[in-house]
Amino acid sequence: AQSVAQPEDQVNVAEGNPLTVKCTYSVSGNPYLFWYVQYPNRGLQFLLKYITGDNLVKGSYGFEAEFNKSQTSFHLKKPSALVSDSALYFCAAPPGVYNFNKFYFGSGTKLNVKP
């Protein structure tokens, strides 16, 4: 079955330290992969995506993600966390490169950045 998984419900990190939020996927073919951030009572904001090309994708607010085909992972990273990065993060993928009728979302990872 096709799916996206975020194995950690919560990630805690100190401000200034690097952060990683994990995502693994199981979709057919070459995947499109997305990361979104959600603040309380707000919609999802697009952070970055991987479609093809360089395995390291850079996005908004200093975030980046590394696509690893052999490990079927797309982990979100930031070199130095800010308290304002505290939010809920979602990984997502459509079922196929040309199929955008639905998206598989991970269950979300709550990131807590402590001062």
Place this chain on the structure above:
Amino acid sequence: DGGITQSPKYLFRKEGQNVTLSCEQNLNHDAMYWYRQDPGQGLRLIYYSQIVNDFQKGDIAEGYSVSREKKESFPLTVTSAQKNPTAFYLCAAWIQETQYFGPGTRLLVL
């Protein structure tokens, strides 16, 4: 943010009542989507529409209905058949190989 607006921000439903959530977009998106988000859970697809006058059921369409009479509008009706409607509802649209989301509507039951 994809030019997607949702209204109202909060909506209260009485027992047995149908309510309609608005979703409007101004960037000529073709594909639009409705998702439901429950606390501590991910997003579940209710309906999607690729073009005007055409829409498809998602994973949890029971108790919901939609219309797509205009390209810029994709309203969602939560009918009285939906027994557990309390949730955060998100509208989205697909443009330039990215799905963008509106700000959401929180539906509460009185």
